[in-house]
Amino acid sequence: MDTALDRAVRVFRERGYHATSIGDLTAAMRLATGSVYKAFRDKHAVFLAAFERYTTLRQQQTSNAAARGANGRERLRNVLLSYVEHSRGSEGRRGCLVVGSAVELSAVDPVVGARVNAQLKTNENFIAGLIREGLADGSIPRHVDVEDTARLMICITQGLRVVGKARLPLDGERLVDVAMKLLA
Amino acid sequence: MDTALDRAVRVFRERGYHATSIGDLTAAMRLATGSVYKAFRDKHAVFLAAFERYTTLRQQQTSNAAARGANGRERLRNVLLSYVEHSRGSEGRRGCLVVGSAVELSAVDPVVGARVNAQLKTNENFIAGLIREGLADGSIPRHVDVEDTARLMICITQGLRVVGKARLPLDGERLVDVAMKLLA
DNA sequence: TTTATTCGGGAACAATCATTCCCTATTATC
DNA sequence: GATAATAGGGAATGATTGTTCCCGAATAAA
Secondary structure: OHHHHHHHHHHHHHHOOOOOOHHHHHHHHOOOHHHHHHHOOOHHHHHHHHHHHHHHHHHHHHHHHHHOOOOHHHHHHHHHHHHHHHHOHHHHHHOOHHHHHHHHOOOOOHHHHHHHHHHHHHHHHHHHHHHHHHHHHOOOOOOOOHHHHHHHHHHHHHHHHHHHHOOOOOOHHHHHHHHHHHHO | OHHHHHHHHHHHHHHOOOOOOHHHHHHHHOOOHHHHHHHOOOHHHHHHHHHHHHHHHHHHHHHHHHHOOOOHHHHHHHHHHHHHHHHOHHHHHHOOHHHHHHHHOOOOOHHHHHHHHHHHHHHHHHHHHHHHHHHHHOOOOOOOOHHHHHHHHHHHHHHHHHHHHOOOOOOHHHHHHHHHHHHO
């Protein structure tokens, strides 16, 4: 069942919510129509489950990226690098469910809107935490503002997904080197 | 006719392409179904026309913002500020057609994908031009890399629209002050 | 072995979609 | 002033959508 949900995630990422018919879903999930409606109330419920699965998986991936860093600054750098890598190439073209949901559904679907909002805040808090770690261990200068820098970095990460979906080439090392100036 | 197209722009910005029925379009444009199909070949053609109208209008707005600046650095700062203002509040919730198209259509619609890609490059070139002006007039330090900085700033602007659509509050002065560190 | 019960599959359904067709005014042409 | 041409409006159409219903196989209970 979780593997079916993973396939649903993939379809929703590629095509978005409205362009994904339940025919597309059943084909991708390798389930019949009836079976999908036995497991989920409706298409909206499938999407919500896919959204949750996607965000928990992504959370793990960025946490792992952060873990490979000796201090706050390095952990933050690794997170940014991880974001660029996920926004590049075929994975980037596949898209981000959070960005997709924000753009396509946030304004018209209050339930999805609330989840997107919560997820962005979670991500922002995670980055803010890394900045605070850097302030504490001395790898980030004292005068850096935590909230403002974290919010701008969220903008960068979300923007990376948009630009990656549009197939502009992204060079991780170079972009991150520029972005790290925000911690000067 | 142009005023009808403006209304179409608004609907597409708010709901995206797939969630906008031609019933929504006719209601917004105040035209009957037949009239829409006399003016445009199909729904896709309406969207393309709306997209072009939106981008030319936005181009003008950011050009005007840039014009109110004494040197390259100030012009760039005004452009960023303008982007934040357009990503805030009700205008921000309305969304950006370029970001929306990139996320919803870029991967599945080659025609729209090409236009989105071209528009992003145009925006990037505009920003790169401002950076070069700043390098020439001395308001931006010599060691700033034009291409990398411009690409990251495009990520910031696109990310602002995503975050604004998700209704996170954006403080223009503070965010731009942080972003201007990229020109250090 | 026989009988319930659950589970997956797919045909049938109603609603909605984009699109076409035709009718009616209004304007332009002769 | 009569007629052709155009522009706009809305009903009809066929395809596609999300959803429900029912059937058959497999498993569990008796």
